[in-house]
Amino acid sequence: MYQRVSRLDDPKYMLKVEYGGMNDALYHLFSITKDERHLTAATYFDEVELFKDLAAAKDVLPGKHANTTIPKLLGAIRRYEIFDDPQMAGQYLYEKDQKQLPIYLKAAENFWRIVINHHTYATGGNSQSEHFHDPNQLYHDAVIEDGATTCETCNTHNMLKLSRELFRVTGDKKYLDYYDRTYSNAILGSQNPKTGMMTYFQPMAAGYRKVFNRPYDEFWCCTGTGIESFTKLGDSYYFKEGQTLYATGYFSNQLSLPKENLKLDMQVDRKVGAVKLTVSKLIDNKTSEPLNVKFRHPDWSHGRLSVKKNQKTQPNNETFGFVEVKKLVPGDVIEINLSMTLTVGSTPDNQQYISLKYGPYVLAGKLDRYQMDSDRPNGILVRISTLNQTATSTLTAHMDWPSWQKKAHADYQLQTENERYLVKVGLPGVDEKIEFVPYYQVYDQRYGVYFQWQQAGSLAAKQRQEKLAAIEAYQNRIVDQLTNFDQNNWEFNKHLQAKNSEVGNAYGRRFRQAGVTGYFSYRFDIKKAQPKMHMILIFNKSDDGKLLATHIGNDPDNQFQSQIVVDSSNAKSVDKDGFFELEIELPKDIYLDQPSLKICFSGLQDTSARLFGIQFLNA
Ligand SMILES: [Zn+2]
Structure with missing residues (x-):
């Protein structure tokens, strides 16, 4: 390490990659060996400019990759601890470096404070899509942005390490309170108790589920740190x-x-x-x-x-x-x-976007089991949860906010006699009948950690109700659909047949396409079909000009055929990732009174356009 980095014209070039806790590991090695090459190699991985900003209490986190940044501060504390000993400092550090030493501890303390106060959810988790964003916008990140990608599990693993070290150096109890909160919720909640597999992201908004890695073909960063976290069951007590x-x-x-x-x-x-x-x-x-x-x-x-x-x-x-x-x-x-009780917390950007805690345990509201095997791709090989858009996400009270908060605290129902859950909590004064249980024990259903509190009859409640009704009306029109091209259950359930055809990921969605002279076909359940059924195909703008030939119909002598040339300029709307829908009205004699409908795709003499979704929709 020393020889490789010292040969670079600018050793700081190494700081451009996800080098994480290299300084921590090398300082640790130096503390054992006292070999100055190990010390020099450690300093190559110190991001001193970042430490100076943090020591000056600047929140420079927005946009930073969270799990790369956290371990850098572990290295900073390690350096502080080693050279806090005057003899070690005198022997190995120049005088100017000795003077700078307090910056390393201050940076770690301020970083911890900024993360906890401005970037952290109730469970102790932080980040969205692996990154820190603007401070105090946790509701925005979980609801307006992609709520499937909040709270990477690695981050909590490393925040525990940081908290433990900060307590050892400073003796401040707040670090242990965070350790407890995060261990009891984000860490205990990261494992599927049936399979032993780990989460990557942990959704906070209502309507998602926990996605765990598969045992044989997925090993995520969070699988590694997740397993390591459970080796600490006897640590830090x-x-x-x-x-x-x-x-x-x-x-x-x-x-x-x-x-x-x-x-x-x-x-x-x-x-x-x-x-x-x-x-x-x-x-x-x-x-x-x-x-x-x-x-x-x-x-x-x-x-x-x-x-x-x-x-x-x-x-x-x-x-x-x-x-x-x-x-x-x-x-x-x-x-x-230790007198446990129910407490209500919220996000800084929405005081009525609430989470509940019983003692140290963050409570999750148990929702439905809608499409429990569905997921979406995210980056390479990481799967994330889909959202059930019609899942309960509100708590509706017939009283004002201060009165309800008092009532929740005074009148909640606690049930401790249960085999499956540590406790069950019933919430008073809300219309929604949701059972709340410890978040860490939820793994086989959709849930919500945060819910939107609303007062019955308020304008906001009415608007949410109208939006939900529109989604439900749309879902009632769906005859059948395929939104996940997984070469697995989703496609097999639609009776996939294929030759010279493959699946892939692009722009956060999976697709299937046919190769030269290849094809793929499905059989959809159309018992709900009414006259004027439409077929909707989803394409991406980047395939403009490509062809997809379709043959639809069960009778080979009576098929609806078309050769679609992808053209986003004719689409009603194109989303920010380039996806758009093409709507085709099907002749009713090919589908009316049929239980199922066969549809076949090819690219004729060329590779076909990529297909990202198929939907049959009543008018
Ligand atoms: Zn990870």
């Missing part, structure tokens, strides 16, 4: 400094402390937030040393933390978010009540 132990993660666990000859057994009832810590000897016939334990008061647990030692209530000595219990010895039992 405790931190130790001298004789003080920081108890920070509230999942049932056991901890052995050989030096003190102590064993801690923590049992946590995560449904209600009851914690019981029992102290015993690790080895029976050996003396034990007493231990001070500082318990984290999580940000989701409101009010004073109730702590009992051997059934006696402890005085409230909370400082910097930790309650300390001193001199624990074998036989001691500590009980803590």
Whole structure:
């Protein structure tokens, strides 16, 4: 690494690629080897100009690739930590570099603060389509932009690493609160418990589903970091400094402390937030040393933390978010009540675009199971969720916003006796009957993390209702359709037959085309057909001038044939990616009273135009 990069005319040339945590890894190596070549190689991957901007509290994130940027700050902290030792700094750094050292920590602290306060959803996830966008526009990114691509899972993996390091260096509890929030939601929610496969993006808006990678032919970046996250199930529950132990993660666990000859057994009832810590000897016939334990008061647990030692209530000595219990010895039992409750959060750009949390758990509203095997391509080999446009996405209340917020907090219904879900929560005072369950436990249905709150009868509610009615009316006109050319279930369900034909991706959609003298055909279910049925074919402008020949009809002697030359200039409208519809009215004698209809495509003596969608629509 050192030899290759040092030979470049400008070593900073390396910073143009997705180099992620190279500085972190190389500083780590240097801290072990003390080899100056490793140190020099690490500095090649420090983006000092970025660190300076961040240290000056500038939000320079819009447009940046999120998961490339986060690990750069991990490297910055590592450098700070190594040279925070005056002896190390004196031996390896020039004086000007020693003076610049605080910038590295400040950059990481400010980066973390900017990401959390201005770019992060309730689950702890950030980014849309892998990038940071303008600050405080989370509603916009999830609803107006493509909501299928919010919250890349890698980003949360790296934000956990960053938060852990920032806590170790600064001791500030806020980093652990974020760790808890993100671990309990984005990370636990990233795995399909039936198959073990991982998510890439995690949609936040209502109507999407979680898409997990396939086991044999898909291995995404998020598959790798996702698996790594689950190797940390026993990590970051405790931190130790001298004789003080920081108890920070509230999942049932056991901890052995050989030096003190102590064993801690923590049992946590995560449904209600009851914690019981029992102290015993690790080895029976050996003396034990007493231990001070500082318990984290999580940000989701409101009010004073109730702590009992051997059934006696402890005085409230909370400082910097930790309650300390001193001199624990074998036989001691500590009980803590974390008091869980329902809280309502929203995005900065839409105060009534809300998410719900019970204790640390972000709740997802369970929706429908509409087209659970459908997905769309995104970049190379990554599949993303389709949207059910008619899924419930609102919460409609017959009272004003402040009254409803109070009611939700006071009157929610909690159900803890359930096999499948940790808890189920019912929301009071809304028309929509939606069951809310922990987001991390949802994997086999469409859901919503965020919903649009609205007051019944308001202008906005009426407009949303009209829009939904128009979508539903359109969907009722659809006789049959094919929107996903997957060489798999979608096409096989339409009885695909093909010779010398292939599928591919372009502009975010899949297509099929026929090669020279090749063809492809389908059989559609047209039982719903009425007189004046149209066929709609979807093309892209970049195929203008190309030909697609069609033969439609079940009777070889009575077919509707046409040779379509793609021409976007005649289209009613062309979307921003160049897609447009061609509408063809079919002669009714080929389809009326038929259960199904065969349609065949070819390019005759040339490669055909690419076909991105087929739809049969009643007038
Ligand atoms: Zn990833």
